[in-house]
Amino acid sequence: MVTTYIRPRVFCASMADVFEDREDLIPHRARLFDLIRRTPNLDWLLLTKRPENIGIHMKQVWHQADDIGMSELRTFVKEWLQGTAPANVWIGTTVENQEMAEKRIPALLSVPARVRFLSCEPLLGPVDLWSKTYKTHGQTGYTGAVTSWDGCGVDWVICGGESGANARPMHPDWARVLRDQCAAAKVPFHFKQWGEWVPDAMLPVQAKIADHCRIFRSGEITDCMDKRSNDLNHALFMGRVGTKRAGRLLDGVLHDEFPR
Secondary structure: OOOOOOOOEEEOOOOOOOOOOOHHHHHHHHHHHHHHHHOOOOEEEEEEOOHHHHHHHHHHHHHHHHHOOOHHHHHHHHHHHOOOOOOOEEEEEEOOOHHHHHHHHHHHHOOOOOEEEEEEOOOOOOOOOOOHHHOOEEOOEEOOOOOOOOOOOOOOEEEEOOOOOOOOOOOHHHHHHHHHHHHHHOOOEEEEEOOOEEEHHHOOOOOOOOEEEEEEOOOOEEEOOOOOOOOOOOEEEEEEOOHHHHOOEEOOEEOEOOOO
8 A cells, every 4th residue: 555645735825925015024024934944844835926026025035034143044045046946835826817927927937946836716818828928948948838848837737717706707718728738738737616607508406596697718708698699619608606516627527636
C-alpha cells in the first residue's frame, strides 16, 4: 500500500491582497514573509490582482529586514529576488478575462516562484492561455505557450463562475477552452464552481430557478426573451439556481487537480 502525503496549504489573506500598494502594510508584510520562512513544511498560496507590485514589495521587505536587524529574513528575501524561489510559496494572479490575462500574466511570469498559478474566477470572458503576449522560453526551446514550459510558466489553473447577489453567468465554452488548453499542456486544472448560474441543459431536476438569461460567447448577457439571435452556437440559456445546486461538474466531470 502506497501512502501519498499531501503537504498542508495556507491560502493567505483570502479576503485581502498581500501585495496591495499601501505603505502601512510594509511591516506586516515583513512579518508574513518571516513566518513563511520559519514554516517550510507549509505551502503558502499568495494570490494577488497586482503581480506588478510583487518585486517592489519584496525589495521593501528586504530593506525593512535590514533596518530592524532581521538578518535571516534579509537573506531569505535576497535569495528570492536573485532567483532562488522558496520551495513553499505558490504565487498566483486573478485572470477574469483576456484583458486581465494580457496585463497580469507577463508580470506573474517575471516573478521567481516554485509554483505559479492563475485564478480564473470569476471567469467573465474567454481567456487564451496560448497568447503570443506571454510566450515563454524553457529549457527545451521557445514554446510560445504560457502553460507549456520547463520552469518559467504557469503550472496550475483554477476556474470558476461568479457567486453573490449580482453574479453574472459564465459561458461553458470559456471553461471548456481553459480545461482543454491545460490538458494539452499537461497542467493541472481545477474547476471550482459554476457559480450562481448553469446552462439550462444542466439544470438540476426540480431545481428552483430564480431567473433566466441568455449569454453570448462574447460575454454579452441579455434577457432570455431577447430575440436578436436564435442560433445557440452564439448564445445559450442559463438558469440561476444558486452555487450549491449548480455544483462543480464540467460536462459531468469533476476536475480537482493540483500541482504536485
